[in-house]
Amino acid sequence: MGDSIRFIHCSDIHLGANPYGIEERFEDMGRAFMQVVACAISEKVDFVLIAGDFFHQKNLNAKTLEQAVNLLEPLKDAGIPVYMTEGNHDMATYTNIYSWLDFLCQKEYIYLLKPDTDEEGAQVLMEKSSVSKSGGIYETDTCYIVGLGYPGATAGIMINKLSAFIPDNGVKPVIIMLHTGIDKFLTEGMGGLREEELTPVTLKSDYIALGHIHTRYDNKDMKYYNPGSIENVKIESLTKNKENREKGFYLVDLAKGTRNVETEFKKVDIRNSINIEVDITGLSSQTEGIVTKIKTEVDKIHTNNDDIILNIKLVGTLIDGVTVLDINALKKEVKTLINVIYIEILNNLQAKNSGELTLKENQTREEIDREVLLKLIENEGFDEKDAEKLLNIVMHIKEQATEGSITMDMQEGMDIKGLVEKYVEGDLL
Ligand SMILES: [Mn+2]
Structure with missing residues (x-):
């Protein structure tokens, strides 16, 4: 001893x-x-x-x-x-x-x-x-x-x-x-x-x-x-x-x-995990280019073939202005190039010219609401027709919530997705 x-x-x-x-x-x-x-x-x-x-x-x-x-x-x-x-x-x-x-x-x-x-x-x-x-x-x-x-x-x-x-x-x-x-x-x-x-x-x-x-x-x-x-x-x-x-x-x-x-x-020698932000500004929404960029960025910090945990945050603005990407397709492609046991891709892309609103004089509250919401919806990549339809649904839900015909469960919160689906399916408008 x-x-x-x-x-x-x-x-x-x-x-x-x-x-x-x-x-x-x-x-x-x-x-x-x-x-x-x-x-x-x-x-x-x-x-x-x-x-x-x-x-x-x-x-x-x-x-x-x-x-x-x-x-x-x-x-x-x-x-x-x-x-x-x-x-x-x-x-x-x-x-x-x-x-x-x-x-x-x-x-x-x-x-x-x-x-x-x-x-x-x-x-x-x-x-x-x-x-x-x-x-x-x-x-x-x-x-x-x-x-x-x-x-x-x-x-x-x-x-x-x-x-x-x-x-x-x-x-x-x-x-x-x-x-x-x-x-x-x-x-x-x-x-x-x-x-x-x-x-x-x-x-x-x-x-x-x-x-x-x-x-x-x-x-x-x-x-x-x-x-x-x-x-x-x-x-x-x-x-x-x-x-x-x-x-x-x-x-x-x-x-x-x-x-x-x-x-x-x-x-302790542990499983390697990589968390990176990848700026894909200047690329198009094509999967191939984005995946190549991800691979290049990961290779800079991960230099062996070990299976890793990979967390990616996509940022920037694409030249075609698209903000919605097929994340599952991206994950599948990345997996063919990098050995991962788990991959997460977070889409944090910015729309082109987002947030530019031209407010006119004497606009009513409702008109401003519609304009702001339409901008937000369009930024999610919906085309004009769908965006207009979705806007009407959102405005309708908002109206009902204001007058109290839709109430929020304090525990569960509000099932916005469910409500929207109900309106889209039932074509209530
Ligand atoms: Mn513990």
Whole structure:
């Protein structure tokens, strides 16, 4: 045994996630975690921490459980314990107290650390023993590991209450696992914990292993570290970023004497995804030219033949003024030139001379409405006759909505498409 406790801290593994039913993505999630396992074995770590969301869903299918067991098996064989706390994705539901993580714990693949609930329904941390597999605190030879789970919306109150149960770190280092985000690193409106609300935990611990937020952040002074997910979980999360954000986990050395913490961020090799804006100004609406342009732009940043996830945003103005393209035909053509497992093309083309309106004096409100709407409809590529017909339908719906014969469902919103279809089919005009 060395002078330091060496461990891996990873989070948000999301086994079982395959957005849009892309089979390869299911395998990608497993491949990412396999790299964590390999590192744990080669670096001979003392243990592995998983700070929540090991699974993507509370209800597993057989394939995901099989994948999980196959991935955990080598760690078990190497005698490397895995300590886990629950995330919002894989925690037990109110009606189902026993989760798949409990199952893995019973089968001795992992130690599941979570707060218990006392008679009053309050969250309490109990010590885990060989008799009771339940509890939030586990004492190893060298340290205490505490699982605070997913504290939910009242994180601040819950953390404060639970912090009273955390053992004193005077004797042995205390390592905390917590599945919640610090609010200043979140996009607005996502909630999360204020940094100062973590203070009672910071004071009693040496390392706070966070999970929940899929991008990396940390604060050494406050002792918290969030590695982010080890793969991109959603396709949507890719489109927001121009480049791939690094994915990975921390390899940590915690000095037994000084309690000094050294972290190394280990990158995970993940599926390449490319998000680009392609300006096709000056081209015609012919598929061939557009596809060639897309291929040229992708080749500038993607230089091998790996299967990628491709998100394209088409911008600019075509010389023939067309703004509506056959996206499916485009996707099909791109697929013959670039190896993709998933492709999305967003059409953001601008019409020629769009937005030019010449308002005359003494025009009525209705006349202005008609003119503006007609312009918008024409910009979508409808010919004059269809545009006029569609305009009448839209004006009719607007009239009915104004006088209250069409009402909007506050939950569902208004089914505009359905309404238009009804009028087109029934030829109500
Ligand atoms: Mn997650």
